[in-house]
Amino acid sequence: MERDKDFIYLNTFVWDTAKNEANKIKHHVSFETAVRIFNDPCMIMQYDDKNSTPKEERWKCTGRDLQSGLFQTLTVSMTERGELKRIFSARKANKTEVKAYEENAAELEDTMNTIIEEAIKVVCEKGNLQLEEGKLFVLTILKASGLNIGDQYGRKDH
Numbered sequence: 001m002e003r004d005k006d007f008i009y010l011n012t013f014v015w016d017t018a019k020n021e022a023n024k025i026k027h028h029v030s031f032e033t034a035v036r037i038f039n040d041p042c043m044i045m046q047y048d049d050k051n052s053t054p055k056e057e058r059w060k061c062t063g064r065d066l067q068s069g070l071f072q073t074l075t076v077s078m079t080e081r082g083e084l085k086r087i088f089s090a091r092k093a094n095k096t097e098v099k100a101y102e103e104n105a106a107e108l109e110d111t112m113n114t115i116i117e118e119a120i121k122v123v124c125e126k127g128n129l130q131l132e133e134g135k136l137f138v139l140t141i142l143k144a145s146g147l148n149i150g151d152q153y154g155r156k157d158h
Contacts, residue, residue, distance in 0.1 A: 008084065009035065015087040027091035034076045034090030037063030042105035048077065058088070062097045073098045116142070 008014045013035050020031045037043050043063030051058045062075045073093040078085050093101065116138060124134035 012038075012083075012085060013087055014081070014084045019088070023090055027089070029074060029090045029092065031087045031090055033065060033068070034074055034087060035085075036065040036067050037061060037074050037076060038085070040064050040066055042101065042108055044101055044104050051077065062093050062101045064101070073101055 005017055006014050007017050007020070009032065013031070015031045024030050038061070040063035043061055045059050045061045048058040048060045056079050058077060058079050060075055060077055062073065064071050064073050075091055075093045075097050076087060077089040078087050080086075119138050120131070120134045123129060123137050124131060127134070127137070129137065
């Protein structure tokens with residue numbers, strides 16, 4: 001494939017435009033869609049020792065496209081060049097990658113739930129609040145911070 005021209009997207013990602021077109025044909029995933037996994041807090045970033053060289057470290061990132069509503073799990077191959085992430089390939093994640101992603105997401109969710117429960121306890125104790133008031137206080141702060149927490153704490157935010 002002849003190198004076309006680089007395209008910089010959102011001042012964060014860069015890719016070869018011809019490579020993006022070839023990727024769409026081969027894997028049915030555009031790089032514009034693939035970069036959405038970098039907004040996923042559960043994304044896994046693993047060193048790609050198979051494709052890395054002494055001059056360039058490559059990474060395989062597996063995460064979910066949370067913006068499209070499809071929640072498709074994708075794997076993106078990339079490297080970091082200065083402030084930019086250069087995308088080489090994007091495809092639907094295989095079964096092993098999906099399993100690793102889901103295990104990581106479950107572990108992060110458990111950790112987050114533990115932290116929230118402890119925060120609610122502290123707020124109730126320090127603020128002399130009832131449990132429901134403490135939950136509301138903590139969840140309001142989390143929502144204001146941009147975090148959406150489900151109804152396991154008595155309130156649905158998504």
